[in-house]
Amino acid sequence: MTDLEKKSGAVEVPLEFWFDLSSNYSYLSLMRVEDLARGRGIDIQWRPFLLGPVFASLGWNNSPFVVQKAKGAYVKRDMERQCAKYSLPWSWPSEFPRRTLLPMRVAVYGQDQPWLADFCKRIMLLNFAEDQEIDSPEVVGDVLCSMGLPASDIIDASQNEAFKQALRIQTQQAQEKGIFGAPMFVVHRELFWGNDRLEDAINYCAEVKSQ
Amino acid sequence: MTDLEKKSGAVEVPLEFWFDLSSNYSYLSLMRVEDLARGRGIDIQWRPFLLGPVFASLGWNNSPFVVQKAKGAYVKRDMERQCAKYSLPWSWPSEFPRRTLLPMRVAVYGQDQPWLADFCKRIMLLNFAEDQEIDSPEVVGDVLCSMGLPASDIIDASQNEAFKQALRIQTQQAQEKGIFGAPMFVVHRELFWGNDRLEDAINYCAEVKSQ
Numbered sequence: 001m002t003d004l005e006k007k008s009g010a011v012e013v014p015l016e017f018w019f020d021l022s023s024n025y026s027y028l029s030l031m032r033v034e035d036l037a038r039g040r041g042i043d044i045q046w047r048p049f050l051l052g053p054v055f056a057s058l059g060w061n062n063s064p065f066v067v068q069k070a071k072g073a074y075v076k077r078d079m080e081r082q083c084a085k086y087s088l089p090w091s092w093p094s095e096f097p098r099r100t101l102l103p104m105r106v107a108v109y110g111q112d113q114p115w116l117a118d119f120c121k122r123i124m125l126l127n128f129a130e131d132q133e134i135d136s137p138e139v140v141g142d143v144l145c146s147m148g149l150p151a152s153d154i155i156d157a158s159q160n161e162a163f164k165q166a167l168r169i170q171t172q173q174a175q176e177k178g179i180f181g182a183p184m185f186v187v188h189r190e191l192f193w194g195n196d197r198l199e200d201a202i203n204y205c206a207e208v209k210s211q
Numbered sequence: 212m213t214d215l216e217k218k219s220g221a222v223e224v225p226l227e228f229w230f231d232l233s234s235n236y237s238y239l240s241l242m243r244v245e246d247l248a249r250g251r252g253i254d255i256q257w258r259p260f261l262l263g264p265v266f267a268s269l270g271w272n273n274s275p276f277v278v279q280k281a282k283g284a285y286v287k288r289d290m291e292r293q294c295a296k297y298s299l300p301w302s303w304p305s306e307f308p309r310r311t312l313l314p315m316r317v318a319v320y321g322q323d324q325p326w327l328a329d330f331c332k333r334i335m336l337l338n339f340a341e342d343q344e345i346d347s348p349e350v351v352g353d354v355l356c357s358m359g360l361p362a363s364d365i366i367d368a369s370q371n372e373a374f375k376q377a378l379r380i381q382t383q384q385a386q387e388k389g390i391f392g393a394p395m396f397v398v399h400r401e402l403f404w405g406n407d408r409l410e411d412a413i414n415y416c417a418e419v420k421s422q
Contacts, residue, residue: 058279068269070391074402081411180281191285196407200292 013209014043015201016186018179020051021104021120022097024065024079027128028195029183030120031088036198040206046116048107049174050167051097051182057175063097082195089129098127099135102155106140108167109158115147122147224420225254226412227397229390231262232315232331233308235276235290238339239406240394241331242299247409251417257327259318260385261378262308262393268386274308293406300340309338310346313366317351319378320369326358333358 017033019026037044055063065072076092083090103123110116122143126132133139137155144151157163174184178191185192185201188208192201228244230237248255266274276283287303294301314334321327333354337343344350348366355362368374385395389402396403396412399419403412 068391070386070389073389074391074404077402078404078408085411175281178281178284180279180285191288193285193289194407196405197289200296 012043013188013205014045015205016045016047018047018049018174018182018184018186019120020049020182021100021107021123021127021134022063023051023182024075024096024128025195026183027124028079028082028086028088029185029198030117030124032086032195033198034117036202037205040202042202042205042209044117046107046111046120047170047174048104048111048120048167049171049179049182050104053171054175054180058180066096089125091129091131093127094131095133098133100127102135102137102158103140103143105158105163105167106144106154108170109154109163115149118147119143223254224399224416225256226416227256227258229258229260229385229393229395229397230331231260231393232311232318232334232338232345233274234262234393235286235307235339236406237394238335239293239297239299240396240409241328241335243297243406244409245328247413248416251413253413253416253420255328257318257322257331258381258385258397259315259322259331259378260382260390260393261315264382265386265391269391277307300336302340302342304338305342306344309344311338313346313348313351313369314354316369316374316378317355317365319381320365320374326360329358330354 015033015037017029019030033044051063055061060067065075079090079092082088100123103119107116107120107123110119123134123140126134126139126143141151141155144154177186179186181193183193183195183198185198187201187205190201190204192198192204226244226248228240230241244255262274266272271278276286290301290303293299311334314330318327318331318334321330334345334351337345337350337354352362352366355365388397390397392404394404394406394409396409398412398416401412401415403409403415
């Protein structure tokens with residue numbers, strides 16, 4: 001932060017939470033981040049981005065958990081253990097990674113809306129707990145409807161070129177920030193990678209706020 | 212374990228600790244594992260293996276922290292924070308990853324000896340705290356001498372074809388177990404990857420022992 005910001009005492013230090021709805025480790029954080037942040041008075045900035053182009057830039061045509069067989073086998077077991085630890089429901093998706101373009105566009109459309117967290121949790125649970133396809137207007141519409149939201153309006157708006165482009169731009173911004181995987185937490189230009197660093201990111205955020 | 216083993220009550224469940232002396236995250240675990248294991252009455256089986264052939268099998272001609280630039284930049288910062296958290300000395304090596312073939316052969320030669328842990332810690336500290344080259348007979352000899360060990364005898368023995376071969380075989384065994392990175396902890400066929408899983412591995416080990 002600048003000296004001016006420091007002196008003004010008006011610094012807000014949010015936790016930027018960068019995630020992809022098809023990312024299993026993002027699931028762990030997305031289900032936990034609100035409780036952790038709320039307890040410390042930390043604001044979350046939700047930043048959905050596409051892992052696909054990030055992986056492509058590394059020469060991978062798919063998730064490393066698909067490309068690297070041994071790591072993929074490990075991650076399946078690791079997720080079972082992690083979800084047991086956090087008391088989260090879990091089932092390895094029969095299609096992995098799932099196509100998530102539509103719910104990702106809805107997430108970008110609503111990233112500053114109060115319903116965003118709940119929407120993402122519901123989509124994540126369909127993917128990672130109920131093993132359901134999540135990229136159709138029907139499924140996304142049902143989720144939005146069940147939240148009492150104008151489903152058709154939101155889906156139509158999120159399919160506008162402006163929001164397609166917004167998701168592409170946000171993905172480019174992720175890469176410009178040095179983001180190479182998900183989840184990633186960014187606090188005041190400091191990067192924290194993976195669900196295993198969520199608590200460290202929260203602690204750092206609280207520390208910077210208190211300075 | 213088998214039912215017979217369970218009934219006999221004589222089951223020993225060691226923590227297999229798979230590491231490479233050139234691996235920075237192995238450093239974090241190597242400096243911590245003894246204290247954590249001792250407090251729970253857990254035996255450690257030290258299993259040095261070479262990451263190089265593992266990376267080569269993934270199509271990488273070097274560490275992912277070199278091949279993948281953004282991840283490499285992140286890891287440098289992450290290591291600073293992690294070492295601060297664990298109160299460990301730290302300096303990113305000016306050569307990374309360092310050549311470690313000689314100390315790795317000595318580690319395989321001594322992997323069941325009481326001096327092994329201390330030897331590995333000293334080599335790790337030279338590499339990751341003092342930024343020193345560690346692959347020469349002089350440096351390895353000095354370390355062994357300072358521990359009161361017959362340095363020349365150990366170095367000569369570790370350079371025998373038998374121990375060169377032992378390191379190759381142990382590296383193959385790692386891959387056969389599904390090991391794709393370091394550090395890796397193996398408890399009764401369950402794999403735990405990375406320093407972030409050390410506590411989970413210890414807890415699992417204690418749990419299996421108590422059954």
